[in-house]
Amino acid sequence: ETGVTQSPTHLIKTRGQQVTLRCSSQSGHNTVSWYQQALGQGPQFIFQYYREEENGRGNFPPRFSGLQFPNYSSELNVNALELDDSALYLCASSSRDGYGYTFGSGTRLTVV
Amino acid sequence: GESVGLHLPTLSVQEGDNSIINCAYSNSASDYFIWYKQESGKGPQFIIDIRSNMDKRQGQRVTVLLNKTVKHLSLQIAATQPGDSAVYFCAERAGGGNKLTFGTGTQLKVEL
Numbered sequence: 001e002t003g004v005t006q007s008p009t010h011l012i013k014t015r016g017q018q019v020t021l022r023c024s025s026q027s028g029h030n031t032v033s034w035y036q037q038a039l040g041q042g043p044q045f046i047f048q049y050y051r052e053e054e055n056g057r058g059n060f061p062p063r064f065s066g067l068q069f070p071n072y073s074s075e076l077n078v079n080a081l082e083l084d085d086s087a088l089y090l091c092a093s094s095s096r097d098g099y100g101y102t103f104g105s106g107t108r109l110t111v112v
Numbered sequence: 113g114e115s116v117g118l119h120l121p122t123l124s125v126q127e128g129d130n131s132i133i134n135c136a137y138s139n140s141a142s143d144y145f146i147w148y149k150q151e152s153g154k155g156p157q158f159i160i161d162i163r164s165n166m167d168k169r170q171g172q173r174v175t176v177l178l179n180k181t182v183k184h185l186s187l188q189i190a191a192t193q194p195g196d197s198a199v200y201f202c203a204e205r206a207g208g209g210n211k212l213t214f215g216t217g218t219q220l221k222v223e224l
Contacts, residue, residue, distance in 0.1 A: 004155075033211065042201050042214030043156065056210040090155050092212075098205060101146060101212060103155040 002027050004093050004104035012110045013081050021076040021107045023091030029100065031055070032074040034066060035090040037106070043090055049074055050096060078109075086111045124221045131189040133218050135202035138183060142204040146212065147176060147187045151198045159187070159200075189220075197222045 005024045013019050025032050031050045035043035045058035049068035063079040072093070078085060088106040125131045137145075143164040148156035162169045162176045162185075169176050175188040185202050199219050203212040 006155075031210075035212075040216075042203075042216050043212075045211035045213070048210050058211065088155075098144065098210060099161075101203075102158060103148075105155040108153075 004091055004102050006089075006091050006104035006107050008107060009105065010108045010110075012112060015081055015083060015111055017081050018077065018079045019081060019109060021078075021089050021091075021109070023074045023076070023093075023104060025072045025074070025091075025093035026100075026102050029093035029095055029102070030072050031094045031096055031098070032068055032072065033092045033094070033101075034074070034076045035092065035103075036060070037088040037090055039087070046076070081111045083111050085109065121216070122219045122221065124223055125192050127192060127194060127222055127224050129192055131187075131192045131196070131220060133187045133189075133200050133202075133220065135185040135187075135215060136183060137185065137202075137204050139204060139206050139213070140180075140183065141206045144205040145176070145178060145185050146203045146205075147174075147185075148201045148203060149196075149198045150201060150217070156201060192220075192222050194222050194224065196220060 004026050007022045033048040034046040037043040046060050047057040048055045052068045065077045067075045090106045092101050092103045094101045146161040147159040150156045160171045160174050160176050173190045177186045199217040201214050201217045203214045
């Protein structure tokens with residue numbers, strides 16, 4: 001059984017640029033969620049995808065968007081990067097009923 | 113609004129002692145709770161979960177207790193080891209919801 005994998009592990013971007021982060025869900029999981037974790041804080045829910053559609057969204061602006069593919073993998077896209085977007089971005093997969101939440105190791109994004 | 117918080121930001125214990133990490137939640141609709149361990153530079157690692165129809169659940173060296181009357185959750189780690197040093201988060205899921213709400217975390221330090 002493979003776990004949740006994310007890429008890249010680290011990324012440095014300039015303010016105003018766009019970024020795409022990728023996630024492969026754990027085998028058997030069809031739901032993917034994205035979280036933002038600022039330094040010293042708990043993860044904050046960005047959104048969730050199920051059956052290739054957004055299935056719930058947290059308090060994040062529209063410049064945060066995502067995709068889910070038929071193989072359940074997912075992308076997180078952030079446009080017009082701001083300095084405050086610097087954080088660890090975590091992907092989690094789960095079964096449809098919301099149990100078995102498993103996180104990846106995250107992508108550390110630094111915006112300069 | 114809903115929130116999950118932790119009473120102690122830092123907990124220091126001696127190796128071999130038992131550790132207790134506490135968590136308060138405010139959403140009475142929460143039906144599922146998870147404890148995660150997060151080491152520096154890594155994603156949250158699942159430790160143990162509990163559903164709201166249970167009061168206690170045990171794993172290997174860990175026990176989670178849920179008191180719905182006072183909206184309190186605790187994680188007990190038996191015979192704490194240096195490898196247990198990390199930040200511990202409790203997370204809750206509101207009934208029928210699709211996201212986890214995390215607290216800010218407790219830093220557990222194991223002293224030799």
